[in-house]
Amino acid sequence: MELHDAKDKFIQAWGAFGSQWGINRSMAQVHALLLISPEPLSTEDVMDQLNISRGNANMNLRALIDWHLVDRILKTGERREFFQAEKDVWKIATHITRERKKRELEPMVKLLAELKRTEGQNAETKAFRQMTHDLHDLTSRIDAVLERSTRSDVQWFLKAASTLLR
Amino acid sequence: MELHDAKDKFIQAWGAFGSQWGINRSMAQVHALLLISPEPLSTEDVMDQLNISRGNANMNLRALIDWHLVDRILKTGERREFFQAEKDVWKIATHITRERKKRELEPMVKLLAELKRTEGQNAETKAFRQMTHDLHDLTSRIDAVLERSTRSDVQWFLKAASTLLR
DNA sequence: TGAAAGTTTCAAATAGTATTGAAAGAAAAA
DNA sequence: TTTTTCTTTCAATACTATTTGAAACTTTCA
Incomplete structure (x- = not known):
């Protein structure tokens, strides 16, 4: 399978799985996306890759941070914040x-x-x-x-x- | 606490708990009601005690039977079906x-x-x-x-x- | 300080789920 | 067979949760 398709399948499945267990689908999808990203992503990256709005991305990133599943990363010389999932x-x-x-x-x-x-x-x-x-x-x-x-x-x-x- | 209030608290809490775990609130409430009923209840009883419609009661009772959480009981000389929760x-x-x-x-x-x-x-x-x-x-x-x-x-x-x- | 770049908030819109209730269906009784 | 009683279905409706997007806010840099 192509990586692109595999990624998509994973993100969709993680989202569906999450919502069966009372976790907001977008939150689970953002989590899935970050889980499989080797590098931290910006809010913009998340918005683009999942086709969701800024508000939605922001809210779910914060929720994930609140759940200790995602860390905020600051890169030197970069104004933006990046986000990285706990991988363990x-x-x-x-x-x-x-x-x-x-x-x-x-x-x-x-x-x-x-x-x-x-x-x-x-x-x-x-x-x-x-x-x-x-x-x-x-x-x-x-x-x-x-x-x-x-x-x-x-x-x-x-x-x-x-x-x-x- | 009064039994009436305690029952109500339990039914509400079980419903809320269920929905946090991806189980429809009414289904969880019907289950809660049957769990604490010493005698099997009819569809009518469920409708009355939870203030829900016939369709809703019927659908959730069937779902609970499908999940093996509730049994259909037939009383001799009674036309109606009764429902009893597994208590173990x-x-x-x-x-x-x-x-x-x-x-x-x-x-x-x-x-x-x-x-x-x-x-x-x-x-x-x-x-x-x-x-x-x-x-x-x-x-x-x-x-x-x-x-x-x-x-x-x-x-x-x-x-x-x-x-x-x- | 002002402009630029980014983040956060939140009211309104949308999408998704659950519920109702009336009608159809089924089974038993008359 | 017809009536009665109860169950099931499903289109319409109500309700809840999610998502949007624009405005407000914050921080950094020139």
């Missing part, structure tokens, strides 16, 4: 996992902890208490696994274990 | 994981396997090949972990291990 896929996975855990999973665990204490003795309340309890149990276990597996001090171990288990 | 949270998590793995992760792994073979020797192609290779490696490892951890014959082990690690 383990780091990427870790950052995304930790961020979503913090923003989405943890609040859910907290809510369930509260809801499972709802008082009452009728069948409806009992069923509610049982389900929220079980969900709290499950989500906090998942939370614990993710916490452990994304701690930087165990990443080396996981990489190794993952290789052995392959 | 491990089973729920397993079904969702396997389904999304199949629908979303596996196609991505396959595409990356193809893209990482893009030929060419310039810097751009090399960077592309490197990144798609690394991503293929990561995604197929994740795929393997999920495959292993959701196989019914190891669920018993994971439940036990998870308890010990708590």
Whole structure:
């Protein structure tokens, strides 16, 4: 396959994949583009290559920086800012996992902890208490696994274990 | 907290959580409602309790059945169909994981396997090949972990291990 | 300081998704 | 067979999220 087509396929697929997981398509596409660029790109480059507006490019670049997936690069003698994606896929996975855990999973665990204490003795309340309890149990276990597996001090171990288990 | 308020909070939160993960809000809310109902509910019940239309209720109930999260229940002497959610949270998590793995992760792994073979020797192609290779490696490892951890014959082990690690 | 080059903001437009509700379809009962 | 009850479909509509683009802002350089 031609590089050009392959790049395009990758960018489209990454965008679609992202939106299935609640990530704005453009953001995922900008990320994809930067992932496969050997050199940092300017806002203009991103706009041109993805055919998106300046505002859109700017907003999504900032969002990616906020997610620690992209760094702002300043070249000496250049006025413009350039953008470069973190290229270590383990780091990427870790950052995304930790961020979503913090923003989405943890609040859910907290809510369930509260809801499972709802008082009452009728069948409806009992069923509610049982389900929220079980969900709290499950989500906090998942939370614990993710916490452990994304701690930087165990990443080396996981990489190794993952290789052995392959 | 009142059961009524607690139920409502749970349904809203589950809906919001779902939509952050690419699941239609109504579908998540219908699921939440069925999760905490001790008895199976009819389409009418769902419509009333969530204030949604017949079409919407029907479509999402069917989607949930398709995802193996809800069963259709026939009561003897009743014309209507009733719906009941699977209540085992491990089973729920397993079904969702396997389904999304199949629908979303596996196609991505396959595409990356193809893209990482893009030929060419310039810097751009090399960077592309490197990144798609690394991503293929990561995604197929994740795929393997999920495959292993959701196989019914190891669920018993994971439940036990998870308890010990708590 | 003023002009040039770039970045950021945000109201309005657009595109994309979800929801409604009425009509058609199906199955059971009369 | 006709009526009744319930389910499913789908075109129209409402809603939400994304994107645009022009204006405001900031920084650098002459």
